[in-house]
Amino acid sequence: MTRTLRPILTCGMAKGNTNSVRRHVGHCPTCGNTAPQRIVYSHRHGITWYDDQGRGARGGPDIYSFLCICETCDAPVFYQGVDPNEDGSAWPPLAYPAVSEFGSEVPRNVRKIYDEAVKCKSHSPMAYALLIRKALEAICDDRGIEKAAGKKSDLYHRLQVLLSRGDVPPLLAGMTDALREFGNIAAHEDPNAITVPMTWPVHELFITIIEYIYIAPARLAELRQALKLDRPLKKL
Numbered sequence: 523m524t525r526t527l528r529p530i531l532t533c534g535m536a537k538g539n540t541n542s543v544r545r546h547v548g549h550c551p552t553c554g555n556t557a558p559q560r561i562v563y564s565h566r567h568g569i570t571w572y573d574d575q576g577r578g579a580r581g582g583p584d585i586y587s588f589l590c591i592c593e594t595c596d597a598p599v600f601y602q603g604v605d606p607n608e609d610g611s612a613w614p615p616l617a618y619p620a621v622s623e624f625g626s627e628v629p630r631n632v633r634k635i636y637d638e639a640v641k642c643k644s645h646s647p648m649a650y651a652l653l654i655r656k657a658l659e660a661i662c663d664d665r666g667i668e669k670a671a672g673k674k675s676d677l678y679h680r681l682q683v684l685l686s687r688g689d690v691p692p693l694l695a696g697m698t699d700a701l702r703e704f705g706n707i708a709a710h711e712d713p714n715a716i717t718v719p720m721t722w723p724v725h726e727l728f729i730t731i732i733e734y735i736y737i738a739p740a741r742l743a744e745l746r747q748a749l750k751l752d753r754p755l756k757k758l
């Protein structure tokens with residue numbers, strides 16, 4: 523039996539569209555435009571949901587999937603998530619191209635800057651570089667690393683403090699330094715030297731740093747809570 527997707531498809535449709543082609547207005551990570559996307563396939567399916575005791579059951583909200591084609595660049599965009607009618611979100615989140623959307627474990631300001639950076643990654647790598655540098659500053663702010671007087675107020679010295687405190691392990695220290703240099707080129711040297719392919723590894727490195735500082739500790743805390751572990755962590 524095919525169930526109707528009518529409730530969700532009335533949301534986010536391109537205004538003024540009178541033909542039978544269904545559209546969604548959304549942000550395309552490939553070209554960076556927020557523009558109409560043609561819905562070429564939609565699907566809805568049930569999944570197993572789990573209660574606090576870990577018992578699985580059917581009957582919870584369905585999962586909605588939409589395959590769209592960006593009408594600006596012709597690239598596919600795939601959305602998937604829990605029935606948006608359940609939480610009033612109107613449209614499921616982006617699933618492809620993969621864009622890391624951070625949750626509340628990452629400070630709001632860091633998330634905000636990162637989201638802006640992602641939007642301009644494909645069409646303005648220089649702006650992306652500047653925003654990643656700004657996001658590193660925001661991480662230092664969040665970790666309470668004040669700007670010291672004089673020369674020591676720069677990002678290099680603030681990241682050194684982050685390293686010396688153990689917030690970032692030595693391997694990641696090299697990563698943060700590379701990201702800082704990337705931002706410096708855009709800010710002080712030759713913005714045209716920043717290319718789109720350069721943003722790809724930078725993006726991966728930035729996510730790795732965020733995962734180490736914020737996401738992994740949050741996941742560990744969740745697991746410890748689920749296992750009812752209230753004793754301190756053992757040192758390896």
Ligand SMILES: [Zn+2]
Pocket residue numbers: 550551552553554555592593594595596597
């Ligand atoms: Zn596009």
